[in-house]
Amino acid sequence: MYAPADTTLTWQTLRSLNPGPRLIVTGAVHGVETCGTQAIRRLQAEIADGQHPLQRGQLTLLPVCNPLAFRMGRREGEGDLNRKIRLHDSPANFEEHVANALCPLLLAHEVLLDLHSFQSPGQPFVVIGPAAPFIKSHEEVEFAKHLGVNHFVEGVPILTTLPVPPEGGASTAIFMRANGRYGVTLECGQHADPAAPKVAYRAILNALAYFRMLAAPVPAPVSKPVSVRYGRKIVRRGEADRFSRAWQSFDAVKAGELIGTFGGGEELRADNDACLLFPDPLAKPGTEWVYFADAGTRFQLPS
Numbered sequence: 310m311y312a313p314a315d316t317t318l319t320w321q322t323l324r325s326l327n328p329g330p331r332l333i334v335t336g337a338v339h340g341v342e343t344c345g346t347q348a349i350r351r352l353q354a355e356i357a358d359g360q361h362p363l364q365r366g367q368l369t370l371l372p373v374c375n376p377l378a379f380r381m382g383r384r385e386g387e388g389d390l391n392r393k394i395r396l397h398d399s400p401a402n403f404e405e406h407v408a409n410a411l412c413p414l415l416l417a418h419e420v421l422l423d424l425h426s427f428q429s430p431g432q433p434f435v436v437i438g439p440a441a442p443f444i445k446s447h448e449e450v451e452f453a454k455h456l457g458v459n460h461f462v463e464g465v466p467i468l469t470t471l472p473v474p475p476e477g478g479a480s481t482a483i484f485m486r487a488n489g490r491y492g493v494t495l496e497c498g499q500h501a502d503p504a505a506p507k508v509a510y511r512a513i514l515n516a517l518a519y520f521r522m523l524a525a526p527v528p529a530p531v532s533k534p535v536s537v538r539y540g541r542k543i544v545r546r547g548e549a550d551r552f553s554r555a556w557q558s559f560d561a562v563k564a565g566e567l568i569g570t571f572g573g574g575e576e577l578r579a580d581n582d583a584c585l586l587f588p589d590p591l592a593k594p595g596t597e598w599v600y601f602a603d604a605g606t607r608f609q610l611p612s
């Protein structure tokens with residue numbers, strides 16, 4: 310059963326009387342990914358203390374998008390919220406109810422900064438939209454370059470995921486792009502990395518400064534951006550599947566290199582020179598184990 314606090318979303322909206330961008334910052338779409346929650350709550354405490362007066366526009370801070378998963382300390386409550394973002398006529402589980410609450414809130418904003426973390430150690434990166442054009446593609450990349458993180462992953466094309474994606478909804482960022490807005494997913498670091506909340510906090514302040522919503526200097530764009538593009542997705546088949554070593558996102562691999570071995574003995578090898586994304590040695594069987602990524606079209610391949 311749900312605890313009383315599970316079924317309430319709590320957000321804070323600051324609205325300047327001066328017109329400007331409408332930015333929403335979200336944390337804990339996945340309940341175990343708390344760096345964004347920590348960063349948002351830190352900022353909320355500072356705002357309550359009179360710091361960071363809003364110069365223009367609208368800022369919404371939503372520290373916990375999935376209260377059920379957050380309380381349980383799990384990625385998901387009853388499903389992956391980041392595959393559920395659309396309006397559900399007959400919500401069938403907890404995350405579909407959350408999606409119904411989130412959609413109008415997201416649509417009340419022009420830009421989304423969605424803060425996540427990941428399972429294996431590695432450096433932070435920003436997931437940006439695909440190179441195939443969507444309305445605000447240019448604005449999104451410019452925004453993403455100012456968050457203080459210089460690794461980028463190009464997302465899957467919108468047209469392959471909407472209007473009826475196989476798993477019942479989109480990610481928060483894809484939902485924004487599909488509705489004439491834009492947004493990025495910032496993967497701030499490993500779940501327990503003490504640096505991850507700092508990456509998240511810096512990104513929020515950078516975003517606010519970038520939009521001139523704070524009286525702070527506009528941050529410089531990252532100087533050496535590198536980007537990769539999603540390639541082949543590998544699903545973990547069973548608990549006996551093992552990686553050949555402790556892979557990290559953006560690890561470069563050579564064609565033919567052994568990545569892991571499935572429980573039945575079949576080997577997983579790289580088709581071509583590429584790099585790896587989201588390796589998760591603890592992935593639930595039937596879910597994403599690792600992705601191969603190719604050189605991105607926006608910047609350059611990491612060397």
Ligand SMILES: [Zn+2]
Pocket residue numbers: 338339342425426
């Ligand atoms: Zn996540």
